[in-house]
Every structure is written in structure tokens, then in C-alpha cells.
Amino acid sequence: MSGPVALVAVDVGNTAVKLSIEPLAPSEGASFKLVHAFKLDRANWPAAIVQWAQSTAAASKLSLEQSHWLISSVQRRAAEKLRKQIAQSIPSTTLQQITHHDVPMKMRIDAPGSLGIDRLLSAFAAQNRFKTPLVIVDAGSAVTVDYVNASDEFCGGAILPGLNLQTNALATGTDALPPIDWTDTPSLRIPGKNTSEAIQLGVLTSVTAAIDRLVQAYENETQQGDEVTVVLCGGDAPVISGWVQHTHTVQPELVLEGLCDLVRPPK
Numbered sequence: 001m002s003g004p005v006a007l008v009a010v011d012v013g014n015t016a017v018k019l020s021i022e023p024l025a026p027s028e029g030a031s032f033k034l035v036h037a038f039k040l041d042r043a044n045w046p047a048a049i050v051q052w053a054q055s056t057a058a059a060s061k062l063s064l065e066q067s068h069w070l071i072s073s074v075q076r077r078a079a080e081k082l083r084k085q086i087a088q089s090i091p092s093t094t095l096q097q098i099t100h101h102d103v104p105m106k107m108r109i110d111a112p113g114s115l116g117i118d119r120l121l122s123a124f125a126a127q128n129r130f131k132t133p134l135v136i137v138d139a140g141s142a143v144t145v146d147y148v149n150a151s152d153e154f155c156g157g158a159i160l161p162g163l164n165l166q167t168n169a170l171a172t173g174t175d176a177l178p179p180i181d182w183t184d185t186p187s188l189r190i191p192g193k194n195t196s197e198a199i200q201l202g203v204l205t206s207v208t209a210a211i212d213r214l215v216q217a218y219e220n221e222t223q224q225g226d227e228v229t230v231v232l233c234g235g236d237a238p239v240i241s242g243w244v245q246h247t248h249t250v251q252p253e254l255v256l257e258g259l260c261d262l263v264r265p266p267k
């Protein structure tokens with residue numbers, strides 16, 4: 001079906017692929033964005049992604065044949081599988097895998113080419129929407145806590161294991177500890193009164209206390225101890241939000257926003 005050209009943004013993480021679809025030129029039709037997540041442990045996820053894009057585009061009267069796909073990936077094998085599937089199913093489409101060279105942001109780190117592109121894109125999106133200095137927390141497979149200074153420069157950050165990685169490590173590294181399902185946001189007693197509660201309390205505290213401590217440490221880096229704006233993104237942002245003490249905003253799909261900002265800078 002032909003129609004306005006679709007802009008498809010794809011964030012390939014280590015747990016899931018997140019995808020958004022919208023008109024490339026919003027003035028050509030209603031401005032909207034549809035977002036979906038596909039877990040990498042789902043059978044045949046590349047085909048499921050293409051199917052979702054095809055049916056979403058058709059329902060929204062967008063052209064997928066002429067679509068423009070922007071890919072952010074920190075999982076090379078998954079990105080390769082997805083690129084092959086797209087090239088096979090929609091050969092006329094334009095595919096662009098984003099690198100740090102494509103992101104107009106100054107980086108004050110040792111090796112820009114080694115930085116996870118998701119970290120740079122979420123920082124770029126946050127900087128386009130919020131006042132700097134900024135701390136960007138991306139809570140996915142790993143939790144990253146990054147700092148953008150008042151001159152809009154990406155200054156680096158911290159990486160720690162995410163909620164699932166931490167609880168999987170406990171479950172596989174011990175005999176007695178069970179796996180934990182984080183889909184229910186826990187209302188925990190302090191101290192924990194059973195094994196699951198104790199694990200959840202420990203892991204949530206390890207992640208969120210680290211975030212608060214790092215925010216404080218980055219604040220010491222600012223001019224005259226300026227307050228920093230804290231933004232949370234990633235699949236586990238809603239779970240950790242209630243436990244992060246520093247004032248913050250939850251903006252779940254910052255990586256996808258950063259990709260879209262590359263072709264359509266926000267005003």
C-alpha cells in the first residue's frame with residue numbers, strides 16, 4: 001500500500017527490541033507514534049517485527065515500501081538477524097544503523113566508538129527535552145547512569161547489572177534462591193519477610209541506592225553544585241521509579257526518541 005513514508009525507529013537491546021512507527025513528515029497526516037517491544041527469547045522475533053510493522057503501517061495508511069528505518073543496536077547478532085529479515089521482506093526500504101558519528105553531541109570520554117549507542121541516543125533525546133546538567137538512567141539488561149554537563153557534553157557514567165541480571169545471578173549461583181518475576185511492581189516489607197521479598201528488596205535497593213549515590217556524585221561535578229535533572233528510561237524504569245529518592249521524570253522510550261530526533265530535531 002502506498003501512502004506517506006513511514007519512519008521506523010528500532011532499539012535493539014540485550015533483552016528486547018523496541019520499535020516505533022510514525023509518519024516521516026507529520027504534516028502529511030496525523031502526527032502519532034506507535035511503540036511495541038519484542039523480547040529476544042521469543043521464537044522468530046525478526047519475522048514478528050516485520051509483521052507488526054506491516055500491519056501497523058497498513059492500519060495507519062503509511063507506506064512501508066518507502067519507509068526509512070533507523071537502527072540503534074548494542075546486540076550485534078540480533079541486529080544482523082533483523083537487518084536480513086527486513087532486507088528480505090521489504091527490499092525497497094532504507095535501513096540506517098546509527099553510530100556515534102551520526103549523533104551531534106560532544107563526547108568527553110576515552111573511546112566514543114566503544115560507547116553503547118543506546119547510551120548516547122538516550123542522552124541526546126534527554127538533552128533535547130530537559131534542562132542540563134542531566135543524569136540519564138537506562139534500566140534494562142544493564143542499568144546505565146550517565147551524565148550530561150551544562151554545556152550539553154556527554155561525560156560518561158556508570159554501568160551495573162539490571163534487575164533481571166542480578167536476580168538471575170542469584171538464582172543460578174545458589175541452590176536455594178528462586179528466580180524473580182519483576183512484572184508485578186513489588187510492594188515490599190522492610191525488612192523482607194520471605195526469600196522472594198528479601199531478594200527483591202536487596203536488588204531494588206542495590207540499583208536505586210546506586211542511582212541516588214551517583215546523582216549526588218555527579219552533582220559534585222557541576223558548577224557550584226547545581227541541581228541535576230534526572231530522567232529514567234528503559235523497560236524497568238517504572239519498577240525502580242518508586243524507589244529512586246531524587247526527583248526524576250520517567251520517559252520510557254528515550255532511545256527511540258533520540259533516533260527520531262536525528263531526522264526531525266525537536267523545536
Ligand SMILES: Nc1ncnc2c1ncn2[C@@H]1O[C@H](COP(=O)(O)OP(=O)(O)O)[C@@H](O)[C@H]1O
Pocket residue numbers: 012013014015016017018037038039139140141142164182183233234235236
Ligand atoms: N513489554 C516488555 N517487553 C520486554 N521487557 C519488558 C516489557 N515490559 C517491561 N519489561 C522489563 O524491561 C526489561 C528490559 O528492558 P529493556 O530496556 O527493553 O532492556 P534492553 O534494552 O536491555 O533490551 C525486562 O527485563 C523486563 O523486566
Ligand SMILES: CC(C)(COP(=O)(O)O)[C@@H](O)C(=O)NCCC(=O)O
Pocket residue numbers: 013014015074114115116117118119138139140141142143144159
Ligand atoms: C551497557 C549496555 C550493555 C546496556 O545495554 P542494554 O541494557 O540496553 O541492553 C550497552 O550500552 C553496551 O553494550 N555498551 C557498550 C559499553 C559502553 O557503553 O561503554
Ligand SMILES: [K+]
Pocket residue numbers: 138139140141142143144234
Ligand atoms: K540499559
